[in-house]
Amino acid sequence: MERLTSFKELEMKMEKYRYKYSKDRIDQRRILLTLANNGCIYAQDSYWKRQYLFLKDINGRKICYLTKKRGVIMKIAEEENKYQKIVRKVKGMLAISRDSASDEESQSAFLMAQKLMLEYNIAKQDVEDVELAEENIGEESVTIYKKLFWWERELGEIIAKNFRVKVFYTNKRFGGSNQTKSKIMFYGFGKDLELAKEMYLLAYEVMLHHSKVFIEKNYEEFGWVRERYYTESMKASYIRGFLKGLEVKFNEQVSVLRQQYEVMILMPVAVQEKYDKMAAGFDVYAINYPKVEVEGAYEEGYSTGKSIDFTRSTVGTTDYSSLIGKYIVFSQGSTSNLHAKIISVKAEYMQLLIMNTTSCPSSMDVPTFYDWELSVHYAYAFATPEYVEIFERYLKSDDKRVQRQITEALKACRKVKL
Structure with a gap:
């Protein structure tokens, strides 16, 4: 497995070892969003020799696969359709810049699109997306x-x-x-x-x-x-x-x-x-x-x-302790929309007090609290002021059930060796 930390690094490898995307726009979007959320992706074969090369996220889930380019015929075909391929790539980058939930990857995709348009003299009307207006x-x-x-x-x-x-x-x-x-x-x-x-x-x-x-x-x-x-x-x-x-x-x-x-x-x-x-x-x-x-x-x-x-x-690029006390919300998989308070951070892992308001329709009125541990690289955003207010209100609540759950969760968090 080879660890890649940027879109540019991946494309340089693809060019060097003559790989292509199986589905240009979809693959690029998935890769950029994974990089934004996890900070890296993994290539299945560190020698880049396989006909099909799978890219995976930090948890081992498949993102997409790349295929080897073939022979002179493909090279000629690529040259003949170069303009259209670049146009499609620019459209994909512009779509990613609109769709990505990550500020960094959205800006990177947008700037890459502009550079490609300048480099290959792409006409503006060829990349305008009528869907945007709708x-x-x-x-x-x-x-x-x-x-x-x-x-x-x-x-x-x-x-x-x-x-x-x-x-x-x-x-x-x-x-x-x-x-x-x-x-x-x-x-x-x-x-x-x-x-x-x-x-x-x-x-x-x-x-x-x-x-x-x-x-x-x-x-x-x-x-x-x-x-x-x-x-x-x-x-x-x-x-x-x-x-x-x-x-x-x-x-x-x-x-x-x-x-x-x-x-x-x-x-x-x-x-x-x-x-x-x-x-x-x-x-x-x-x-x-x-x-x-x-x-x-x-x-x-x-x-x-x-x-x-x-x-x-x-916020604390190397010293993650500055995250302690912050309220966050998760955005992927089974954790989507779960809110948490960061109790402590050690070795790039967060000890969390989770407030679960998503399990059933009445969860907002009767949330469940428990401890959890996750990597600081897991996909999250800072909680909105509304949810911070709700979370803090429950922390001060007189409800015995809620206070018992919070106390047990905090004890569990503090048992972890820091």
Whole structure:
């Protein structure tokens, strides 16, 4: 078995040993999604000599198989149909960029498609997908109704601008009082909404994590007495820098290709037109930014925001202990839609407190709690604020059954040698 960690590495091997996909678009999509979820794939034969070569995931499940190319006739046929093959490949990459739930693989597929179009002079009309225009356009809640911080709004604006969705806010009054709370909404195609929301939640976690680390490091390094005003000033300055760095990073990724090829326009026309009609009566909200009072914090935030890769492994890329206490949700197989709190992490394995609300229709009202152990590379995303709130409510519940299950699960987690 040979371990491969990138799509480029696989295609170089295929070119070297003269392999081809059995089903181009389907195989490429499966491979990219597996790489996004697990970080690697495995080739069945490390010598690449078999007529049929199976690719497998980290759990040994088959992803697809490759076949050996044959003789001069096939080579001639490939040359004659080269343009059409590249067109199909570009279409596949563009489809993957829309369909993938992984921010990293989606962006990689999109950029690869643009490079192929430039390299082989592919006409834009040859790769346009009429199915896209027929895809449903809708909206998605990104936060719960709450008092939104300025940086939550700014992050929503940045993500929307770079991930093919529009952003707006809805307001609601609670308890018959004059207190109004708001929530962030994304508007666009279904797959784009999923990707944009996941990217927002990931960037949200990464930003808060690094701002906290910066503040703790400063107090420890200089031995200062903690002051609330200075802590808030450091945090605000750091986050302003972080968001600016993030915005610059995204702009740099798309600006060159935008100039070179018009297909790089990210916002779908159909989404823009429908949004313009829907938002005709919307009020305009101006974000009230705090002043940058700690220049060093701003500069450090800017550097981090511009340089970080924003994949799921970003929060503690080598030190997984930073994941402890986070709430996550699984997205594959029998674990799909299970929520968990990360209790501890050791040797790339997470000790988890699971909240099962999927076993039966009444599970949301009467969830089951138990312990579990999974690899940090298993497919998961950070839980939405709604589910974090539900999970924490049960952790504080007076229900004896729930507390007994939670206590037993936590004991089991702590028995594991760390």
